[in-house]
Amino acid sequence: MKTLVLNQTSSFTSTKIPLPASKSESNRALIIDALTNGENKLSNLAEARDTQTMIRLLKENPPVYDVLDAGTTMRFLTAYAAATDQNKVLTGTARMCERPIGILVEALKELGADIHYMNVEGYPPLAVHGLKNQLKNRVSVRGDVSSQYISALLMIAPVLPLGIELELQGKIGSRTYIEMTLELMRSFGVSYSWEGNVIKVEAQDYKPTKFAVESDWSGASYWYSLLACADKGELFLEGLKENSLQGDSKIVDIMEFLGVRSEFKDGGVHLTKQPVKGLDHWDFTHCPDIAQTVAVTCAIIGQKMDFSGLESLRIKETDRIFALQEELGRFNAEFLEQEEELFTLIPSVKMPSEVQIKTYDDHRMAMAFMPLMTKTQVIVEDPEVVNKSYPSFWKHVDLIK
Numbered sequence: 001m002k003t004l005v006l007n008q009t010s011s012f013t014s015t016k017i018p019l020p021a022s023k024s025e026s027n028r029a030l031i032i033d034a035l036t037n038g039e040n041k042l043s044n045l046a047e048a049r050d051t052q053t054m055i056r057l058l059k060e061n062p063p064v065y066d067v068l069d070a071g072t073t074m075r076f077l078t079a080y081a082a083a084t085d086q087n088k089v090l091t092g093t094a095r096m097c098e099r100p101i102g103i104l105v106e107a108l109k110e111l112g113a114d115i116h117y118m119n120v121e122g123y124p125p126l127a128v129h130g131l132k133n134q135l136k137n138r139v140s141v142r143g144d145v146s147s148q149y150i151s152a153l154l155m156i157a158p159v160l161p162l163g164i165e166l167e168l169q170g171k172i173g174s175r176t177y178i179e180m181t182l183e184l185m186r187s188f189g190v191s192y193s194w195e196g197n198v199i200k201v202e203a204q205d206y207k208p209t210k211f212a213v214e215s216d217w218s219g220a221s222y223w224y225s226l227l228a229c230a231d232k233g234e235l236f237l238e239g240l241k242e243n244s245l246q247g248d249s250k251i252v253d254i255m256e257f258l259g260v261r262s263e264f265k266d267g268g269v270h271l272t273k274q275p276v277k278g279l280d281h282w283d284f285t286h287c288p289d290i291a292q293t294v295a296v297t298c299a300i301i302g303q304k305m306d307f308s309g310l311e312s313l314r315i316k317e318t319d320r321i322f323a324l325q326e327e328l329g330r331f332n333a334e335f336l337e338q339e340e341e342l343f344t345l346i347p348s349v350k351m352p353s354e355v356q357i358k359t360y361d362d363h364r365m366a367m368a369f370m371p372l373m374t375k376t377q378v379i380v381e382d383p384e385v386v387n388k389s390y391p392s393f394w395k396h397v398d399l400i401k
């Protein structure tokens with residue numbers, strides 16, 4: 001097993017981090033591009049493996065779409081293959097084949113798609129045989145499992161002969177990602193309405209557009225955490241906007257309580273340290289990807305805090321609740337389940353002189369625990385796991401002096 005040693009560094013001078021682009025925005029822009037008649041100008045597409053996989057599969061158009069471990073790529077390409085009436089097998093890593101997709105597949109089948117589960121009902125691999133005749137336009141989908149099913153259906157809606165009326169049932173998780181999808185669709189000339197729990201998109205053409213992808217706020221969160229945990233330092237994160245399409249920009253508000261001040265100027269955000277105001281509770285329903293970052297930060301800076309809205313964490317790249325509990329335990333912090341879906345982070349009581357972190361095939365486990373290096377020597381197992389969203393992550397860690 002390959003490992004990476006991070007030597008203890010508790011203070012650093014001002015460093016500029018050339019953040020990578022958002023894989024969420026990139027993967028949406030790529031699907032919309034593939035559905036547009038005419039030429040779009042997409043710039044700053046993500047270096048993330050999830051995005052590079054999307055680019056390669058759309059370009060080479062092989063009979064089998066192997067998405068590896070990319071959730072959005074799996075869900076968006078399933079809807080895309082159906083809407084463009086193609087015969088495709090969709091598969092991925094062993095973990096991808098444990099991540100549910102039944103809600104999306106059943107909705108596509110109701111619309112008229114011919115899709116079969118090749119192994120276990122409700123999970124990849126899938127055999128998609130296109131959508132020849134659209135049977136209806138109104139479908140209901142649960143909103144509490146993954147917003148990616150909803151985004152996938154919305155993006156194909158304009159190119160279906162009858163459009164789609166999507167009725168969202170129950171609690172909606174990751175709502176900011178649905179809003180991102182609709183905003184991107186609007187940027188490409190498509191109109192929609194969202195009234196109550198119904199989103200309506202009529203049949204219409206995507207218009208060729210210039211679209212520049214913003215830097216990645218999920219990736220930015222690890223640098224906020226590093227500064228929150230350090231004794232001294234300043235950072236400049238390039239390419240971030242104050243009004244972002246990305247819900248993970250909520251990290252600005254969270255870190256305002258945990259000791260990091262943000263100032264937007266010079267085409268990015270300047271981070272400086274400020275006194276910790278403290279934070280008792282945060283609901284991560286609409287920003288699940290930064291829950292690990294915040295848990296590790298609190299564990300290191302001594303902030304006890306309640307976490308809710310973590311329901312989707314068990315079906316991501318790994319069971320992120322279990323992984324957090326295990327790895328926080330390595331430096332004597334705890335992530336306690338208090339009652340259903342409420343967790344309390346109990347900060348570290350004693351920091352060992354060296355901590356070895358397992359990463360569970362989850363890029364966010366590796367990146368979230370990096371700031372531990374402000375307090376101890378850290379050994380990260382399988383550091384290349386970051387390639388899923390942020391291949392240059394360790395190179396950027398090297399910039400910190």
Ligand SMILES: O=C(O)C1=C[C@@H](OP(=O)(O)O)[C@@H](O)[C@H](O)C1
Pocket residue numbers: 023024025072145146147148151173174177288289312
């Ligand atoms: O649509 C997207 O780009 C994403 C939506 C979220 O997933 P869920 O909707 O499954 O929570 C998020 O966790 C994932 O990293 C990216």
Ligand SMILES: C=C(OP(=O)(O)O)C(=O)O
Pocket residue numbers: 069070071072073289316317364389
């Ligand atoms: C959950 C994630 O990605 P996906 O669901 O697209 O695999 C993530 O990047 O944290």
